[in-house]
Amino acid sequence: MKHSRLSALLLLLLSVSLIVSACGGGNKNTDSPATGSSDAAPSKAAADKETVTLKISSWNPISQKVIEKFEEQYPYITVEPDQIADQYREVIRTRIISKADMDIVWMFPNQMREYVDQGVLMDMSGEAWKGNYLESAVQLGTVEGKTYGVPYNYYAVVIFYNRGVFNDLGLNVPTTWEELLDVSEKIKASGLAPFVTGGKDAWATQFMSSGNFGAYQNKDPLVFEKLASGEKKWTDPEFADFFGPLSELVDKGYFLENSVGLGNAQVVQVFKEGKAAMYPMGSWALDEFPADFKEFEVGAFPIPLNKAGEPLVVNLISDNIFTGISWSKHPEEVKLFMDFIAQPDTAKLWSEDTKSAVTVVGGTSPTYHSIAEELTKSIESNVSTIFPSLTPSMEPAYFPMLQQILLKQKPDLAKLMEEMQKAQEKDYK
């Protein structure tokens, strides 16, 4: 008897604690941001404002110089950078679920729609700074006509190459697919592996196929939205050659043997040791070749997947979208910061400090790297598009396919496209 009363009590305690825990997360935050009416003379009003701490979460470091300059201009604001270098999506997701105290957060493009649907992001459509950015960058931060943020850095997808090898063999930088094959054949004939790419970090293997995205977008700017909605299918003839280039390079034996198990860090090391002449990667890898890297002179050119007569489309990647969180306690200060980084002077400071290109028009420093100018020139002389993110189910399906090709398993490429389509359909609404 006593026993049953005890267990009833325990059960009650358990259920109460469950209800309490369930309610905790379900609470809707009511002090959502006031929009507009904030532009008037912020620094004057600042004098009588309480001190504010602005938290900025990012996966790469935020430029310290930019933060200092911002804090100088708005002395009552302290910026608290919060770099999460690993498992960024997962950490941010956890914080969003628990409605943690957040102000400004970098988002990947393919997180935008989901979080917009859930009311996580602040609508900044009315802000004046939009005009300072590349049109394609603003597009990336816009969902259904409303702007929630803007990506800040951009990188180009390129092939890094060993200039020493190219000079010794008398090779020119290829600008078409045929030229690239020709260059590769000559390098192979000289006894060196033309390409190296890892297999362990599957994302790092994608550039010889996702390099096609630029051409697809150049033909139809809405191609990825159409794929996401089912209006186009990966099995359509226009995508038939998606895996073709990678597959051809593998078939011809242009990749360094035994490199599928390598992680990207190891691949860079192998390339630096001169064991292969070319390495496809995003231009962020310029960091790997600082001024004191003297083994050989490194160069970079946009990936030429275009057949002779077709335009070379440069794929730009721009994924660090600055967004404001809708339940931020300091919506006004979030907007001040967004406005501040949109100024070309700030952008140049950022570009120089972080050694990368910036989406603010006229905001990229020409001297951030020794090959920056050459690279910027080759990007600007060609058509360029911003590389989109695929919907969430795509990468876990797509990347292992690249590994299959690299492993010389010779998968049926048409079948792979069917599987791409199947993965795409999982994300249909």
Next chain:
Amino acid sequence: MRILNLKTFLLFLAPALLLYSLFYAGPIISGLYYGFTDWKGISFSANWIGLDNFKNVFSDPLFATALRNMFILAVVVIAVQHAISIFLAVLLDQKLRGVVWMRAVIFYPAILNTVVIGYIWSYMYSPFVGFLPKFFESLGLDTLANIDWLGRPDTAIYAISFVIIWQYTGYSMMIYMAGLQGISSDIYESASIDGANARQKFFKITLPLLVPAITVNTVLSVIGNMKQFEHIWVMTQGGPANSTQVFGTLIYQFAFKTSQPGYGTAMAILLSILIMLVTVSIIRVLGRWEVKQ
């Protein structure tokens, strides 16, 4: 012990029970619920979809891969690791010079961080920068030296199990040594008087009396290997071409990477049931072999 005062009893129980229900029981129960929904992971709204997640798990080709790899890990690791660690335990249970030092050295990998071990071994295995290929090369074994151990679907899972064995052999050795020290020396003495040789003593005395330790060790490593995640994630991330996916990596992938936490949770529920079944049967089977001293 009789409970004299219910209030006092509850007062002492409450803090732990509250924390336990908040952080263990609560999530377990809500996890059970979410396994039957299409929960996307952000909002609290989720649609009840019955057994759909479970049906999809069974028709997912990756489920078969995970099952196969789990089986390989459990069998290979347990067989090899335990044979070696029993051997080492018996060897290092002798009064030899430097035996304490040797025990420490063999135990050492168990206290290292798994992620660190994973990274170190992925470099060791690498055909370009690794130690292993150089080692084989120096022995003149060029075929072995040219194998990309972690980069081939047919070798990757075995290369990973080798690392797991290397890391945990010392750990199970310690448990076996504790078991050995519990065996009374009287039994060995009387066996010697009866004329038993070393081999007979091992198989007729040591091994049967070690069964409780074997049970503990087997259950520990079966559970550990069935929910394996870290080694694989660090060394291959489930690749190449999904060949080393196990339940741990799949659940992580679905729950956090592809916004299908409902599906991932369903897989986690299945894994828990599977672990429970296997553990119970191991304890049942090995329990029957246990003998009293």
